[in-house]
Amino acid sequence: MKILNTPYYGIYFGEDSYIKKKNFFLKNFSKKILLVDNISKKNCLNYFLSKIDFLKKYYIINIPSGEEKKNIETCKVIWKKLLDINADRKSLFFNLGGGVITDLGGFACSVFKRGLNFINIPTTLLGMIDASIGGKTAINFLSLKNEIGLFNFPKGVIIDNNFLKTLSENDLKSGFAEIMKYGLISDINLWKKIKNLILKKKKLIYSYNLIINAIKIKNSIIEKDPLEKGLRKILNFGHTIGHAIESYFIYNLNKKISHGHSIAIGMICESWISYKMKMITKKEFEEINMIISLLYDNIKIYNSHISKIIDFMKHDKKNENNKIKFSLLKKIGYSIFNKEVDLFLIKKSFQKTNMINLI
Template structure:
């Protein structure tokens, strides 16, 4: 078992943590009610395993919601709050967010504002939530079709990383998380990038990789090293948004304009291709570096089709990005593989060209 102790929370790796969770956390703290927040998928595939490992509670309550990014909204939050009120949850209650990024993002937000603050812990069940969404203190919901528009910073009390939950995931869900791991390599750690690159070209199945846990641990450690220096995202933490300026816009476009799902990881992978192309065109990185990034990501993630006339809609989503300042779209762009710049302004036409040149689209 490995432990990352941080100022505001502890991240624990391994099955033994369930015992530690009971002895060092639940037995040492009084919680008036223990409430598990999950969606229909984690209830079906993860709840039984979680309860069998924890054996924590004589009595617990469940709040069950529908799954999917489109459920991460104020209406689902209202459902959560209504259930908390019905259960007479108070400030001595605790919520266990058992699920993927939607559950940990929205569960953290719902708890943070309920009675001005409810205790919660995160048990991430997807690769994406293990290495990104459940850690770092960001909680949020989508609003008016805009990603994570309403939210705040608030750390969970504990986080448990158990790779056994990954067995419940499809290959596409694994790939969704893998894209964020690739991002860590590109912005911070060239050795991680090279490790992943070899595995992609060798077609090693990530779920069965003997280095799986080490890669997850390294990814979480990278994110923690960054947020320790910049908790509120005033500077350095913005590099974690590489690929997200265009990626979030594409993800929102698919959900709210096409009524289709494009996974977060797939969207960010496309965003990283487009934003790396921008770096190349701005003469920040070499053509060979862009081609290296493109070749790795294009093996894992299919190109997507959009209409030329819809590029404007994607650009409109980008105008609401939280990094923007004075109506200027701000980017985090890699200077070289393993190092990232932030707060860079990019010409509007160059952004448009990055989408046109790197996505398959119909000229309509």
């Protein structure tokens, strides 16, 4: 087992992590509560319970899966259940699931009685390399992604890639987009490794080492700027446009495209903007466009809807003084934040990726 100690909590790697955390789990917590969604319950709960069979008594809260459930209504269900079982501040809350469970569960238990202790056990690739680490918890509100939330660090995170055995290809790809992002924003060698793998195999290949590498990159950025006052904003590369596309599909078209798929498209658009703003070269943009498009499907967007997508960007949390602020690439492996971008360039970027068919 490896441990990555952050200033706030430990990230434990491997299936012997549960036994290593046994003493902590058995500390004097008044109640132990496990949050799952119906799919993580089906695929992950029995395995997890077999690993923590030393916990004699626990409560399970089961919610429906899906991004559209990451809202205040689901929080109310959780809070009601916590009240029913008399959970108090000495309770320990486990989030067992993907990014929706760690974001929503982290938020719900952070504000319940001003905060319960929680542990994240991510069960998706995206959860492992991104959502479960870094202390951001949130729910969506009025069609806006992660609009209500707070920074609050878990008491620990367990990374056990056994959970990935049941994950769909689509959800693996979703997580992989964020690994690509880490390469593009801060590690040219990681990007080259990913590029060569994709060119050779024409499909997604991930490994435990890649997961550990990705977690270390995210963690090193968060250590320097835990509350996103500056540097941490580079992690939002691809997300200004990507989040807007993700929200537009769910709330305007009632269709789900995964977080990573949206971010993959956002990264191409924002790379084109970086090129047009004379930060990366045309060759770099073309390489990014080609590599990302090899993995992800095209999407159709109505030309007449682009202004609706841009409306979503106006609520992006990085904005200042009503100006849409982007994190962009200075060159592959280097990034910059707080960049204001002309509206014309944002609109035009939708025509420049292989992945958007404007109809």
